[in-house]
Amino acid sequence: MNLKTVFTFFVLLTTISLHANEISIKELNYAGPYAIKKPFMTDTLDLNNKKYEEKDLLKNNLSFTNLEQSGTVLTANSANEITLPSSSADYALHLLSFYLHSDRYGEGELVIEGLETAEVYVNNELKNSSVGTTKLIVEPKSYHIIVKLLTLSGQQPTVKMAFKPEKDLQVLASSSSKRQYMLSDVTDGKRIQSASISPDGKYVIVNYLTTLSGGSQFSHTEIVDRSNGHSLMRREGAATRLQWMPKSAKAYYTRQGLKGRELVTVDPTNGGEVVLASNLPDGGIRIAPTEDFLLVSIQETGPEERRDLQQILEPDDRQPGWRNRSFIHKYDLKTGLLERLTFGHLSAGILDISKDGRFLLFANRERVLTERPFARINLYLMDLTTGDVETIFENKGFINGAYFSPDAKQLLIYGSGETFDNVGLKINPGQTSSTSDGQLFIFNLADRKVKPLTVDFNPSIDNYLWNAYDNMIYAMAKDRDYVRIYSIDPVKDVIRELSCNEEVVSSFSLATSAPTMVYFGMGASNSLRLHAKDLKKNNDVCLIDLSAEILKDIELGEVKDWNFISSFGDTIYGRYYLPPHFDPNKQYPLIVNYYGGVTPTARTLENRYSSHVYAGMGFVVYIVQPSGATGFGQEFSARHVNAWGKMTADEIIEGTKKFCEAHSFVNKDKIGCMGASYGGFMTMYLQTKTDIFAAAMSHAGISDITGYWGEGYWGYSYSDLASANSYPWNATEMYVGQSPLYSADKINTPILFLHGAADTNVPISESIQMFTALKLLGKETAFVQVAGEDHHILDYDKRIRWNNSIYAWFFKWLKDDSTWWDALYPQKNL
Numbered sequence: 001m002n003l004k005t006v007f008t009f010f011v012l013l014t015t016i017s018l019h020a021n022e023i024s025i026k027e028l029n030y031a032g033p034y035a036i037k038k039p040f041m042t043d044t045l046d047l048n049n050k051k052y053e054e055k056d057l058l059k060n061n062l063s064f065t066n067l068e069q070s071g072t073v074l075t076a077n078s079a080n081e082i083t084l085p086s087s088s089a090d091y092a093l094h095l096l097s098f099y100l101h102s103d104r105y106g107e108g109e110l111v112i113e114g115l116e117t118a119e120v121y122v123n124n125e126l127k128n129s130s131v132g133t134t135k136l137i138v139e140p141k142s143y144h145i146i147v148k149l150l151t152l153s154g155q156q157p158t159v160k161m162a163f164k165p166e167k168d169l170q171v172l173a174s175s176s177s178k179r180q181y182m183l184s185d186v187t188d189g190k191r192i193q194s195a196s197i198s199p200d201g202k203y204v205i206v207n208y209l210t211t212l213s214g215g216s217q218f219s220h221t222e223i224v225d226r227s228n229g230h231s232l233m234r235r236e237g238a239a240t241r242l243q244w245m246p247k248s249a250k251a252y253y254t255r256q257g258l259k260g261r262e263l264v265t266v267d268p269t270n271g272g273e274v275v276l277a278s279n280l281p282d283g284g285i286r287i288a289p290t291e292d293f294l295l296v297s298i299q300e301t302g303p304e305e306r307r308d309l310q311q312i313l314e315p316d317d318r319q320p321g322w323r324n325r326s327f328i329h330k331y332d333l334k335t336g337l338l339e340r341l342t343f344g345h346l347s348a349g350i351l352d353i354s355k356d357g358r359f360l361l362f363a364n365r366e367r368v369l370t371e372r373p374f375a376r377i378n379l380y381l382m383d384l385t386t387g388d389v390e391t392i393f394e395n396k397g398f399i400n401g402a403y404f405s406p407d408a409k410q411l412l413i414y415g416s417g418e419t420f421d422n423v424g425l426k427i428n429p430g431q432t433s434s435t436s437d438g439q440l441f442i443f444n445l446a447d448r449k450v451k452p453l454t455v456d457f458n459p460s461i462d463n464y465l466w467n468a469y470d471n472m473i474y475a476m477a478k479d480r481d482y483v484r485i486y487s488i489d490p491v492k493d494v495i496r497e498l499s500c501n502e503e504v505v506s507s508f509s510l511a512t513s514a515p516t517m518v519y520f521g522m523g524a525s526n527s528l529r530l531h532a533k534d535l536k537k538n539n540d541v542c543l544i545d546l547s548a549e550i551l552k553d554i555e556l557g558e559v560k561d562w563n564f565i566s567s568f569g570d571t572i573y574g575r576y577y578l579p580p581h582f583d584p585n586k587q588y589p590l591i592v593n594y595y596g597g598v599t600p601t602a603r604t605l606e607n608r609y610s611s612h613v614y615a616g617m618g619f620v621v622y623i624v625q626p627s628g629a630t631g632f633g634q635e636f637s638a639r640h641v642n643a644w645g646k647m648t649a650d651e652i653i654e655g656t657k658k659f660c661e662a663h664s665f666v667n668k669d670k671i672g673c674m675g676a677s678y679g680g681f682m683t684m685y686l687q688t689k690t691d692i693f694a695a696a697m698s699h700a701g702i703s704d705i706t707g708y709w710g711e712g713y714w715g716y717s718y719s720d721l722a723s724a725n726s727y728p729w730n731a732t733e734m735y736v737g738q739s740p741l742y743s744a745d746k747i748n749t750p751i752l753f754l755h756g757a758a759d760t761n762v763p764i765s766e767s768i769q770m771f772t773a774l775k776l777l778g779k780e781t782a783f784v785q786v787a788g789e790d791h792h793i794l795d796y797d798k799r800i801r802w803n804n805s806i807y808a809w810f811f812k813w814l815k816d817d818s819t820w821w822d823a824l825y826p827q828k829n830l
Contacts, residue, residue, distance in 0.1 A: 215796025
C-alpha cells in the first residue's frame with residue numbers, strides 16, 4: 001500500500017519518523033503549566049485508611065479544551081526528545097496531545113519515556129494511569145491521544161514517545177487534528193429534529209436531539225430570533241417540546257399538572273407561561289386556527305383476546321395495537337366541554353380545519369383486501385357550528401391526504417397518479433403506476449371537478465401546504481437524488497423551484513402572516529443547517545450551522561456527479577466519492593450502492609451507509625440511481641412495478657462496468673456492492689446475474705418474494721406497489737424466477753447477510769434461507785443476526801458493531817485484510 005497517498009491529508013511528513021516499524025512522535029500539542037497545590041490535610045489518612053501521595057495531585061480535573069486554545073506545538077530534537085516548559089510552582093499539571101491515524105484494524109503499543117507520573121487518554125477515555133507502555137487496539141480511523149502529567153517545582157522533563165504497531169499495520173502520528181470522516185461523526189453530536197416558524201415570522205422553534213458517545217441521548221428546545229438566529233429561551237427534555245399557536249405567535253406545550261393534563265402557552269419574548277386549559281383528555285391535540293377550541297384524537301381499545309392463543313382476523317391483526325381505533329372530539333376552551341364528533345368501528349383522522357374554524361375535513365379508511373390498493377378512503381366535511389356532515393367522496397383509492405385552500409372552497413389532494421380515474425397518470429402503455437410517486441390535485445368542492453397539478457412534473461411530492469398569506473402552494477419533492485422546495489401557483493398552474501442552500505431539504509415551515517419560510521437540511525458533504533428565507537426578496541440567511549462544528553478539522557474527499565446512457569437509451573444518474581487527497585495514479589477498491597424501497601439514494605452526508613466514511617477508509621464509492629426510483633418521473637418509477645430486478649439489475653451492472661472503464665483508478669478485481677431492504681434483495685439478485693463483484697453485503701434483504709409477501713407485516717401492502725395485481729397464484733414466474741433463492745447455485749460472490757432478529761418488515765427468515773442455501777452449496781458467506789433489532793439497527797452499541805461488521809467484511813475481500821473480521825468473529829472449530 002502506498003502510505004503517503006492514503007494519509008497525506010493527515011500530516012506533514014516532517015512530523016513523523018518511521019524506523020523499524022516504530023513511529024516516533026516528533027510534535028506534541030502543549031498546554032500548561034497549570035499551578036496546583038496540595039489539599040489541606042486534616043488527617044494523614046483518608047476514610048479508606050490510605051495516605052495521600054503526591055501522584056494523587058494528577059487526579060485534579062483539567063479541561064482538555066485548553067489544548068485547542070493554547071495553540072502551542074513542541075518539536076522533538078534529533079534524538080526524538082521533547083523538552084517541556086518548567087514551572088516555578090510546587091506542583092504543576094501539563095497537557096500533551098497528538099493524533100494517531102490508522103489505515104486498518106490492528107494492535108500496537110504507545111511507549112512513553114521520561115515521565116514519572118502521567119495519565120494517558122484515548123479519545124477522552126482514560127486508558128492508563130501510569131507511564132510506560134499502553135496497549136492500543138486501533139481501527140481504520142483517527143485517535144486523539146492526550147497525556148496529562150504532573151511536575152514538581154523546577155522540573156523540566158524530557159519526553160520521548162513512540163507508537164509501535166504490530167505486523168504491517170501502518171499508522172501516522174501528527175500534531176494536526178485534520179482527519180477523515182468517521183462513523184462517530186455520523187452517530188454522535190447535536191442534530192436538529194424539527195423547526196417551525198411563528199405565524200408572524202419573527203421567531204423559530206428548534207427541537208434538538210443530542211447523542212453522546214456511548215449512546216445516551218437528551219432533547220432540548222430553543223426559541224430563536226429569526227432575524228439573527230440568537231437563542232431567546234431554552235427548555236430541556238422532550239416533554240416540554242414546543243409548538244406554535246395558529247395565529248397569536250405564542251408557543252404551547254402540554255404537561256401533567258395539579259389539575260390533570262394542562263395546555264400551557266409560552267411568550268417567546270419573556271418566557272411567561274399561561275395555563276390555557278386543564279383536565280384535558282389524553283390524545284393528540286389540534287388547535288383550531290381561531291384558537292377557541294381544540295380537536296382531540298382519543299384512542300379506544302379494541303376487543304382483546306388471550307395473547308397465548310389469539311385468532312388473527314386478517315394480516316394486519318398481527319401488529320400490536322391494530323385493533324385500537326381513534327375518534328375525534330371537540331374541546332371548548334371557554335367552557336371545558338368535551339364533545340364527541342365521530343363514532344363507529346373505523347378510526348377518524350383529522351386532515352384539516354378551515355381558517356375560520358367552521359369546517360373540519362376528516363377521513364376514514366376501509367380495508368378492501370380483495371383488490372389493490374387494499375384500502376379505500378372516505379372523505380367528509382363537517383360544519384362544526386351545526387354538526388352537519390357532507391360526504392365529499394367514498395370508496396376512493398390511491399389517496400393519502402387532503403388540505404383546505406385558504407378560502408375552504410377547494411381541497412389540495414395528495415395521492416398517486418391512479419386516483420381520480422387516472423387523471424394525473426403519465427406512464428407508458430402496459431405499465432402500472434408506482435403508488436410511491438406522490439402527486440397533487442385540486443378538488444373543487446362546488447362542482448367536484450379535479451385538476452391535476454403535477455402530472456407533467458417529474459419530482460415526487462413528499463410534503464405540501466397551501467399558504468394563506470400568498471395563496472401559493474408550497475411542496476417539498478424528491479428531484480432525482482435531491483430534495484427541493486417548489487412553489488405552485490394554483491391559478492396559473494406554474495411550478496417554480498425555490499432557491500435553497502441545501503441539496504436535501506429535511507423540512508420547511510411557513511409563516512401564516514408574513515412572507516417568510518424556514519427550512520433545514522444537509523448535502524452530500526455538509527451536515528444540518530437551518531435557514532430563513534424571505535419569499536419576496538428570495539434571499540436566504542443561515543440561522544444555525546451545525547455542520548461547522550460537526551465537520552471541524554475533518555477533510556472530506558470530492559463528490560462528483562457521473563451519469564451514463566444505458567443500453568435502454570436512458571440517462572442513469574449517479575455520483576461517486578473519492579478518498580481525501582485522492583491519488584489518481586493509485587488503484588482503489590470500489591463499493592457500489594443503490595436504492596432500497598423506491599427512494600433514490602439521497603445526497604446526504606449522514607445516513608446508515610455514509611459514503612464519506614467508506615471513502616475515508618480508502619474506498620471509492622459509486623452511487624447509482626437505476627430504474628424504479630421516484631423523483632425521475634412517473635414512467636421511470638413505474639419500472640419498479642412487477643420487475644423485481646429486471647432492468648434495474650442490468651443498469652447497475654452496466655453502470656458499474658462503464659464506471660470502471662471510465663476511471664482507471666478503480667481496481668476492477670476489487671468491487672463490492674451493498675444494499676438494504678429492497679436494496680438487500682438487489683444485492684442477492686445481482687450475484688445471480690454477474691460475477692463482477694468480489695464481495696457483497698445484504699442487510700434485511702428479500703431472498704424469496706413469496707415469503708416476504710406473505711410473512712412481513714407490510715409484505716402484501718408493499719407488493720401492492722412492487723407486485724401490483726400479481727400474486728403467487730397468477731404470477732408464479734415472477735415470484736419464483738425473480739427470487740434470488742431459486743438461483744442460489746449461480747452465486748459465486750461472498751455475501752455477508754445482516755438482519756435484525758426482530759425485523760417485522762422483512763422477516764429474518766429471508767436472510768436465513770439464502771444463507772442456508774449458500775452453505776449447502778459450499779459457497780463463501782457469512783450471517784450476522786442482531787438481537788432485539790427491527791428493520792433498522794437503532795441501538796447505539798449494536799449500530800457501531802453492525803457497521804464495523806460491514807467495514808471488516810469489505811476489508812477482508814476488497815483489501816485482502818481479514819484482521820478486523822477475524823477479531824470481530826474469531827474462527828470457531830465446531
